[in-house]
Amino acid sequence: FFEVVSxxxxxxIFELTKTYNADPVARKVNLGQGTYKDENGNPWILPAVRSAxxxxxxxxxxxxxxxxLPSFRTLAADLVFGKHSAAIREGRxxxxxxxxxxxxxxxxxxxxxxxxxxxxTVYITKPSWSNHRQVFESIGFAVQEINYSSSAGVDMQSxxxxxxxxxxxxxxxxHASAHNPSGWDCSPAQWKQIGAIVKERQLFPLFDAxxxxxxxxxxxxxxxxxxxxxxxxxxxxxxCLSFAKSMGLYGERVGMCAFSSNTPTITxxxxxxxxxxxxxxxxxxxxxxARIVAAVLEDEELYAQWxxxxxxxxxxxxxxxxxxxxxxxxxRTPGDWKRITEQKGMFCILGxxxxxxxxxxxxxxxxxxxxxxxxxxxxxxxNVRYVAECINQTVKR
Ligand code: LMR
Numbered sequence: 001f002f003e004v005v006s007x008x009x010x011x012x013i014f015e016l017t018k019t020y021n022a023d024p025v026a027r028k029v030n031l032g033q034g035t036y037k038d039e040n041g042n043p044w045i046l047p048a049v050r051s052a053x054x055x056x057x058x059x060x061x062x063x064x065x066x067x068x069l070p071s072f073r074t075l076a077a078d079l080v081f082g083k084h085s086a087a088i089r090e091g092r093x094x095x096x097x098x099x100x101x102x103x104x105x106x107x108x109x110x111x112x113x114x115x116x117x118x119x120x121t122v123y124i125t126k127p128s129w130s131n132h133r134q135v136f137e138s139i140g141f142a143v144q145e146i147n148y149s150s151s152a153g154v155d156m157q158s159x160x161x162x163x164x165x166x167x168x169x170x171x172x173x174x175h176a177s178a179h180n181p182s183g184w185d186c187s188p189a190q191w192k193q194i195g196a197i198v199k200e201r202q203l204f205p206l207f208d209a210x211x212x213x214x215x216x217x218x219x220x221x222x223x224x225x226x227x228x229x230x231x232x233x234x235x236x237x238x239x240c241l242s243f244a245k246s247m248g249l250y251g252e253r254v255g256m257c258a259f260s261s262n263t264p265t266i267t268x269x270x271x272x273x274x275x276x277x278x279x280x281x282x283x284x285x286x287x288x289x290a291r292i293v294a295a296v297l298e299d300e301e302l303y304a305q306w307x308x309x310x311x312x313x314x315x316x317x318x319x320x321x322x323x324x325x326x327x328x329x330x331x332r333t334p335g336d337w338k339r340i341t342e343q344k345g346m347f348c349i350l351g352x353x354x355x356x357x358x359x360x361x362x363x364x365x366x367x368x369x370x371x372x373x374x375x376x377x378x379x380x381x382x383n384v385r386y387v388a389e390c391i392n393q394t395v396k397r
Pocket of ligand 1: 032033034035129131180
Protein backbone atom coordinates (compact mmCIF):
# COMPACT_ATOMS: atom_id res chain seq x y z
CA PHE A 1 0.00 0.00 0.00
CA PHE A 2 2.62 2.50 1.02
CA GLU A 3 4.65 2.45 -2.20
CA VAL A 4 2.66 5.50 -3.26
CA VAL A 5 4.10 7.62 -0.45
CA SER A 6 6.98 9.79 -1.57
CA UNK A 7 9.64 11.03 0.82
CA UNK A 8 9.07 14.46 2.40
CA UNK A 9 12.24 16.29 3.43
CA UNK A 10 12.37 17.21 7.13
CA UNK A 11 11.11 20.59 8.31
CA UNK A 12 14.01 23.01 7.82
CA ILE A 13 13.77 24.82 11.14
CA PHE A 14 13.44 21.68 13.29
CA GLU A 15 16.26 20.08 11.32
CA LEU A 16 18.45 23.08 12.08
CA THR A 17 17.80 22.66 15.82
CA LYS A 18 18.73 18.98 15.52
CA THR A 19 21.99 19.79 13.73
CA TYR A 20 22.81 22.47 16.30
CA ASN A 21 22.15 20.08 19.21
CA ALA A 22 24.44 17.49 17.66
CA ASP A 23 27.31 19.96 17.18
CA PRO A 24 29.91 19.24 19.90
CA VAL A 25 31.72 22.59 19.54
CA ALA A 26 31.34 24.69 22.70
CA ARG A 27 31.43 28.04 20.88
CA LYS A 28 28.30 27.22 18.85
CA VAL A 29 25.48 29.76 18.71
CA ASN A 30 21.84 28.97 17.97
CA LEU A 31 20.04 31.75 16.13
CA GLY A 32 17.65 29.33 14.41
CA GLN A 33 14.35 28.38 15.95
CA GLY A 34 12.52 31.19 17.72
CA THR A 35 12.66 30.22 21.35
CA TYR A 36 13.61 32.68 24.06
CA LYS A 37 16.89 32.05 25.88
CA ASP A 38 18.21 33.83 28.96
CA GLU A 39 21.46 35.77 29.34
CA ASN A 40 23.35 32.47 29.68
CA GLY A 41 21.82 30.96 26.58
CA ASN A 42 19.52 28.65 28.54
CA PRO A 43 15.75 28.11 28.21
CA TRP A 44 14.00 30.43 30.65
CA ILE A 45 11.23 29.25 32.94
CA LEU A 46 9.34 32.47 33.65
CA PRO A 47 9.13 33.18 37.42
CA ALA A 48 5.35 33.63 37.04
CA VAL A 49 5.12 30.21 35.39
CA ARG A 50 7.31 28.59 38.04
CA SER A 51 4.97 29.85 40.78
CA ALA A 52 1.87 28.86 38.80
CA UNK A 53 3.17 25.30 38.43
CA UNK A 54 3.58 25.13 42.18
CA UNK A 55 -0.02 26.26 42.60
CA UNK A 56 -1.51 23.65 40.27
CA UNK A 57 0.67 20.72 41.28
CA UNK A 58 -2.19 18.83 42.94
CA UNK A 59 -4.60 19.11 39.97
CA UNK A 60 -6.19 15.84 38.94
CA UNK A 61 -5.84 14.24 35.53
CA UNK A 62 -9.46 14.12 34.42
CA UNK A 63 -10.56 15.20 30.94
CA UNK A 64 -11.13 18.87 30.27
CA UNK A 65 -14.38 19.94 28.58
CA UNK A 66 -14.25 19.65 24.77
CA UNK A 67 -13.71 23.40 24.28
CA UNK A 68 -10.98 23.48 26.92
CA LEU A 69 -10.48 24.75 30.46
CA PRO A 70 -13.30 27.31 30.98
CA SER A 71 -11.27 29.69 33.17
CA PHE A 72 -8.43 29.62 30.65
CA ARG A 73 -10.77 30.49 27.77
CA THR A 74 -12.42 33.34 29.64
CA LEU A 75 -9.17 34.83 30.89
CA ALA A 76 -7.34 34.45 27.59
CA ALA A 77 -10.21 36.04 25.64
CA ASP A 78 -10.32 38.96 28.12
CA LEU A 79 -6.57 39.35 27.78
CA VAL A 80 -6.56 39.56 24.00
CA PHE A 81 -9.77 41.45 23.25
CA GLY A 82 -9.65 43.56 26.43
CA LYS A 83 -11.95 42.85 29.35
CA HIS A 84 -13.99 45.99 28.69
CA SER A 85 -14.23 45.61 24.94
CA ALA A 86 -17.68 45.51 23.38
CA ALA A 87 -17.09 42.01 21.96
CA ILE A 88 -16.37 40.60 25.43
CA ARG A 89 -19.05 42.58 27.29
CA GLU A 90 -21.70 41.61 24.75
CA GLY A 91 -20.74 37.92 24.69
CA ARG A 92 -19.67 37.96 21.05
CA UNK A 93 -16.41 36.00 21.32
CA UNK A 94 -16.51 32.28 20.52
CA UNK A 95 -13.41 30.42 21.64
CA UNK A 96 -11.81 27.05 22.05
CA UNK A 97 -8.53 25.93 23.51
CA UNK A 98 -6.10 24.91 20.78
CA UNK A 99 -2.80 23.11 20.38
CA UNK A 100 -0.80 26.33 20.50
CA UNK A 101 -0.68 28.74 17.56
CA UNK A 102 -0.49 26.10 14.86
CA UNK A 103 -3.46 24.16 16.25
CA UNK A 104 -5.39 27.42 16.47
CA UNK A 105 -4.60 28.24 12.84
CA UNK A 106 -5.78 24.82 11.80
CA UNK A 107 -9.07 25.05 13.67
CA UNK A 108 -9.65 28.61 12.44
CA UNK A 109 -8.94 27.55 8.88
CA UNK A 110 -11.24 24.54 9.10
CA UNK A 111 -14.04 26.70 10.47
CA UNK A 112 -13.51 29.38 7.83
CA UNK A 113 -13.50 26.80 5.07
CA UNK A 114 -17.05 25.89 6.09
CA UNK A 115 -18.15 29.49 6.53
CA UNK A 116 -16.54 31.19 3.55
CA UNK A 117 -16.65 28.38 1.02
CA UNK A 118 -14.33 26.16 -0.92
CA UNK A 119 -13.05 28.76 -3.38
CA UNK A 120 -11.80 31.23 -0.81
CA THR A 121 -8.20 32.37 -1.16
CA VAL A 122 -5.94 32.74 1.85
CA TYR A 123 -3.40 35.55 1.59
CA ILE A 124 -0.22 35.26 3.61
CA THR A 125 2.58 37.78 3.76
CA LYS A 126 5.80 37.42 1.78
CA PRO A 127 7.90 36.59 3.68
CA SER A 128 5.87 34.76 6.28
CA TRP A 129 6.25 32.10 8.96
CA SER A 130 7.44 28.95 7.19
CA ASN A 131 4.41 26.93 8.33
CA HIS A 132 1.59 29.25 7.19
CA ARG A 133 1.31 28.05 3.63
CA GLN A 134 1.36 24.41 4.61
CA VAL A 135 -1.29 24.81 7.33
CA PHE A 136 -3.80 26.46 4.99
CA GLU A 137 -3.01 24.30 1.97
CA SER A 138 -3.50 21.19 4.10
CA ILE A 139 -7.07 22.39 4.75
CA GLY A 140 -7.58 22.77 1.00
CA PHE A 141 -7.28 26.53 0.53
CA ALA A 142 -5.47 28.19 -2.34
CA VAL A 143 -2.73 30.29 -0.74
CA GLN A 144 -1.34 33.46 -2.28
CA GLU A 145 1.39 35.78 -1.10
CA ILE A 146 1.27 39.52 -0.53
CA ASN A 147 4.53 41.45 -0.86
CA TYR A 148 4.79 42.57 2.74
CA SER A 149 8.21 43.98 3.42
CA SER A 150 11.61 44.93 2.11
CA SER A 151 14.78 45.69 4.04
CA ALA A 152 13.37 49.22 4.46
CA GLY A 153 10.12 48.30 6.20
CA VAL A 154 6.50 47.38 5.49
CA ASP A 155 5.59 47.66 1.82
CA MET A 156 2.27 49.42 2.32
CA GLN A 157 1.77 50.09 -1.36
CA SER A 158 1.80 46.38 -2.29
CA UNK A 159 -0.26 45.46 0.73
CA UNK A 160 -2.95 47.99 -0.09
CA UNK A 161 -2.98 47.01 -3.72
CA UNK A 162 -3.55 43.35 -2.82
CA UNK A 163 -6.28 44.26 -0.34
CA UNK A 164 -8.00 46.27 -3.07
CA UNK A 165 -7.72 43.51 -5.65
CA UNK A 166 -8.63 40.46 -3.55
CA UNK A 167 -12.10 38.97 -3.94
CA UNK A 168 -14.54 39.77 -1.09
CA UNK A 169 -14.41 37.13 1.69
CA UNK A 170 -10.73 36.43 1.03
CA UNK A 171 -8.84 35.60 4.21
CA UNK A 172 -5.86 37.75 5.16
CA UNK A 173 -3.43 36.26 7.65
CA UNK A 174 -1.96 39.17 9.59
CA HIS A 175 0.76 38.92 12.23
CA ALA A 176 -0.68 40.80 15.19
CA SER A 177 2.78 41.90 16.35
CA ALA A 178 6.43 40.90 15.91
CA HIS A 179 6.16 39.85 12.27
CA ASN A 180 7.90 36.52 11.73
CA PRO A 181 10.35 36.54 9.97
CA SER A 182 10.77 40.17 8.85
CA GLY A 183 10.65 41.97 12.21
CA TRP A 184 8.68 44.81 10.56
CA ASP A 185 5.31 45.64 12.12
CA CYS A 186 2.63 48.00 10.88
CA SER A 187 2.22 51.19 12.90
CA PRO A 188 -1.21 51.98 14.42
CA ALA A 189 -1.82 54.44 11.57
CA GLN A 190 -1.03 51.73 9.01
CA TRP A 191 -3.33 49.25 10.77
CA LYS A 192 -6.10 51.84 10.56
CA GLN A 193 -5.53 52.19 6.84
CA ILE A 194 -5.55 48.40 6.37
CA GLY A 195 -8.64 48.02 8.59
CA ALA A 196 -10.63 50.54 6.57
CA ILE A 197 -10.02 48.58 3.35
CA VAL A 198 -10.69 45.22 5.01
CA LYS A 199 -14.03 46.56 6.19
CA GLU A 200 -15.01 48.26 2.98
CA ARG A 201 -14.08 45.31 0.79
CA GLN A 202 -15.54 42.67 3.14
CA LEU A 203 -12.30 40.75 3.55
CA PHE A 204 -11.76 38.42 6.49
CA PRO A 205 -8.90 39.25 8.89
CA LEU A 206 -7.20 36.41 10.74
CA PHE A 207 -4.60 37.42 13.32
CA ASP A 208 -1.75 35.09 14.11
CA ALA A 209 -0.97 36.26 17.64
CA UNK A 210 2.11 34.40 18.81
CA UNK A 211 4.12 37.28 20.27
CA UNK A 212 1.67 39.46 22.17
CA UNK A 213 3.38 41.03 25.17
CA UNK A 214 6.78 39.81 24.12
CA UNK A 215 7.03 42.36 21.32
CA UNK A 216 7.00 45.61 23.29
CA UNK A 217 6.71 44.25 26.83
CA UNK A 218 3.18 45.70 26.96
CA UNK A 219 0.38 43.28 26.11
CA UNK A 220 -2.24 45.96 25.46
CA UNK A 221 0.01 47.79 23.06
CA UNK A 222 0.83 44.62 21.13
CA UNK A 223 -2.88 43.75 20.89
CA UNK A 224 -3.66 47.09 19.20
CA UNK A 225 -4.54 45.73 15.75
CA UNK A 226 -6.80 42.98 17.10
CA UNK A 227 -8.71 45.39 19.33
CA UNK A 228 -8.94 48.07 16.68
CA UNK A 229 -10.41 45.65 14.12
CA UNK A 230 -12.80 43.98 16.57
CA UNK A 231 -13.86 46.97 18.63
CA UNK A 232 -13.37 50.20 16.72
CA UNK A 233 -14.28 48.75 13.34
CA UNK A 234 -16.74 46.18 14.72
CA UNK A 235 -15.40 43.50 12.38
CA UNK A 236 -15.73 39.76 12.65
CA UNK A 237 -12.19 38.48 13.11
CA UNK A 238 -10.25 35.35 14.00
CA UNK A 239 -7.46 35.32 16.57
CA CYS A 240 -5.00 32.43 16.78
CA LEU A 241 -3.27 32.83 20.10
CA SER A 242 -0.23 31.02 21.42
CA PHE A 243 1.35 31.06 24.87
CA ALA A 244 4.51 29.33 23.63
CA LYS A 245 6.57 32.50 23.43
CA SER A 246 4.74 34.84 25.79
CA MET A 247 4.86 32.39 28.71
CA GLY A 248 7.72 30.21 27.51
CA LEU A 249 5.32 27.24 27.27
CA TYR A 250 6.71 25.83 24.04
CA GLY A 251 6.18 22.14 24.67
CA GLU A 252 2.84 22.43 26.47
CA ARG A 253 1.05 23.38 23.24
CA VAL A 254 -1.36 25.83 24.79
CA GLY A 255 -3.24 28.32 22.70
CA MET A 256 -6.68 29.52 21.77
CA CYS A 257 -8.72 29.99 18.62
CA ALA A 258 -11.25 32.81 18.96
CA PHE A 259 -13.77 34.45 16.64
CA SER A 260 -15.59 37.66 17.26
CA SER A 261 -19.00 37.66 15.61
CA ASN A 262 -22.01 39.94 15.38
CA THR A 263 -24.42 38.54 17.98
CA PRO A 264 -24.35 36.25 21.05
CA THR A 265 -26.65 33.82 19.21
CA ILE A 266 -24.19 33.50 16.32
CA THR A 267 -21.38 33.15 18.86
CA UNK A 268 -23.13 30.20 20.54
CA UNK A 269 -23.57 28.52 17.15
CA UNK A 270 -19.91 29.10 16.24
CA UNK A 271 -18.81 27.66 19.58
CA UNK A 272 -20.99 24.59 19.09
CA UNK A 273 -19.38 24.07 15.72
CA UNK A 274 -15.89 24.42 17.22
CA UNK A 275 -16.82 21.81 19.82
CA UNK A 276 -17.86 19.37 17.10
CA UNK A 277 -14.56 19.88 15.28
CA UNK A 278 -12.46 19.46 18.41
CA UNK A 279 -14.34 16.32 19.44
CA UNK A 280 -13.73 14.80 16.01
CA UNK A 281 -10.09 15.77 15.92
CA UNK A 282 -8.63 15.47 19.43
CA UNK A 283 -11.71 14.82 21.60
CA UNK A 284 -10.59 17.36 24.19
CA UNK A 285 -7.42 19.41 24.69
CA UNK A 286 -4.49 18.85 27.07
CA UNK A 287 -4.88 20.31 30.56
CA UNK A 288 -1.44 21.09 31.95
CA UNK A 289 -0.49 24.19 29.94
CA ALA A 290 -3.99 25.67 30.15
CA ARG A 291 -3.95 25.29 33.94
CA ILE A 292 -0.62 27.11 34.14
CA VAL A 293 -1.85 29.99 31.98
CA ALA A 294 -5.11 30.27 33.95
CA ALA A 295 -3.20 30.24 37.25
CA VAL A 296 -1.03 33.14 36.04
CA LEU A 297 -3.91 35.17 34.65
CA GLU A 298 -6.33 34.72 37.56
CA ASP A 299 -3.93 35.65 40.36
CA GLU A 300 -3.16 39.33 40.81
CA GLU A 301 0.39 38.74 42.02
CA LEU A 302 1.29 36.16 39.39
CA TYR A 303 -0.22 38.33 36.70
CA ALA A 304 1.89 41.29 37.86
CA GLN A 305 4.96 39.04 37.86
CA TRP A 306 4.17 37.89 34.32
CA UNK A 307 3.95 41.51 33.12
CA UNK A 308 7.45 41.98 34.55
CA UNK A 309 8.62 38.76 32.88
CA UNK A 310 7.41 40.09 29.53
CA UNK A 311 9.45 43.25 30.07
CA UNK A 312 12.50 41.16 31.03
CA UNK A 313 12.28 39.20 27.77
CA UNK A 314 11.42 42.07 25.45
CA UNK A 315 14.06 44.40 26.88
CA UNK A 316 16.78 41.74 26.69
CA UNK A 317 15.89 41.18 23.04
CA UNK A 318 15.97 44.96 22.38
CA UNK A 319 19.37 45.22 24.10
CA UNK A 320 20.75 42.36 21.98
CA UNK A 321 19.46 44.04 18.82
CA UNK A 322 21.35 47.13 19.87
CA UNK A 323 24.58 45.29 20.71
CA UNK A 324 24.57 43.34 17.46
CA UNK A 325 24.07 46.55 15.52
CA UNK A 326 26.83 48.32 17.44
CA UNK A 327 29.23 45.43 16.87
CA UNK A 328 28.62 45.43 13.11
CA UNK A 329 28.80 49.22 12.92
CA UNK A 330 32.10 49.35 14.85
CA UNK A 331 33.60 46.72 12.57
CA ARG A 332 32.37 48.71 9.57
CA THR A 333 30.73 45.61 8.18
CA PRO A 334 29.40 46.42 4.69
CA GLY A 335 25.58 46.50 4.72
CA ASP A 336 22.67 48.41 6.18
CA TRP A 337 22.39 47.21 9.77
CA LYS A 338 20.47 50.06 11.39
CA ARG A 339 17.22 48.23 10.80
CA ILE A 340 18.21 45.58 13.38
CA THR A 341 17.41 48.16 16.05
CA GLU A 342 14.31 49.49 14.31
CA GLN A 343 12.56 46.15 14.04
CA LYS A 344 10.52 44.43 16.71
CA GLY A 345 10.26 40.95 18.13
CA MET A 346 12.46 37.92 18.03
CA PHE A 347 13.46 37.93 14.39
CA CYS A 348 15.48 39.82 11.85
CA ILE A 349 16.48 38.87 8.32
CA LEU A 350 20.14 39.81 8.00
CA GLY A 351 20.14 39.80 4.21
CA UNK A 352 22.99 37.29 3.81
CA UNK A 353 23.17 34.86 0.91
CA UNK A 354 22.55 31.12 1.51
CA UNK A 355 26.24 30.64 0.80
CA UNK A 356 27.18 33.07 3.60
CA UNK A 357 24.68 31.37 5.95
CA UNK A 358 26.28 27.98 5.25
CA UNK A 359 29.74 29.45 5.75
CA UNK A 360 28.78 30.87 9.16
CA UNK A 361 27.51 27.45 10.20
CA UNK A 362 30.46 25.48 8.87
CA UNK A 363 33.28 27.84 9.87
CA UNK A 364 31.97 29.44 13.04
CA UNK A 365 29.17 27.13 14.26
CA UNK A 366 26.63 29.94 14.10
CA UNK A 367 23.24 28.53 13.12
CA UNK A 368 20.47 30.48 11.38
CA UNK A 369 17.70 29.78 8.86
CA UNK A 370 18.82 29.68 5.24
CA UNK A 371 16.95 32.93 4.58
CA UNK A 372 19.42 34.50 7.08
CA UNK A 373 16.61 35.00 9.56
CA UNK A 374 18.11 35.16 13.03
CA UNK A 375 16.39 34.65 16.35
CA UNK A 376 17.79 37.57 18.32
CA UNK A 377 16.87 35.78 21.57
CA UNK A 378 19.78 33.41 20.93
CA UNK A 379 22.24 36.26 21.43
CA UNK A 380 23.68 37.16 24.83
CA UNK A 381 26.50 39.14 26.41
CA UNK A 382 28.95 36.27 25.87
CA ASN A 383 28.31 35.61 22.18
CA VAL A 384 27.05 38.82 20.55
CA ARG A 385 30.53 40.21 19.82
CA TYR A 386 31.63 36.84 18.42
CA VAL A 387 28.56 36.74 16.16
CA ALA A 388 29.21 40.31 14.92
CA GLU A 389 32.86 39.47 14.19
CA CYS A 390 31.96 36.28 12.33
CA ILE A 391 29.31 38.04 10.25
CA ASN A 392 31.88 40.73 9.49
CA GLN A 393 34.48 38.18 8.39
CA THR A 394 31.90 36.37 6.26
CA VAL A 395 30.59 39.47 4.54
CA LYS A 396 34.11 40.75 3.79
CA ARG A 397 35.27 37.40 2.46
C1 LMR B 1 10.04 29.81 14.51
O1 LMR B 1 9.56 30.50 13.61
O2 LMR B 1 11.25 29.55 14.58
C2 LMR B 1 9.16 29.27 15.58
O3 LMR B 1 7.88 29.79 15.46
C3 LMR B 1 9.22 27.81 15.70
C4 LMR B 1 8.52 27.07 14.60
O4 LMR B 1 7.69 26.23 14.93
O5 LMR B 1 8.77 27.33 13.42
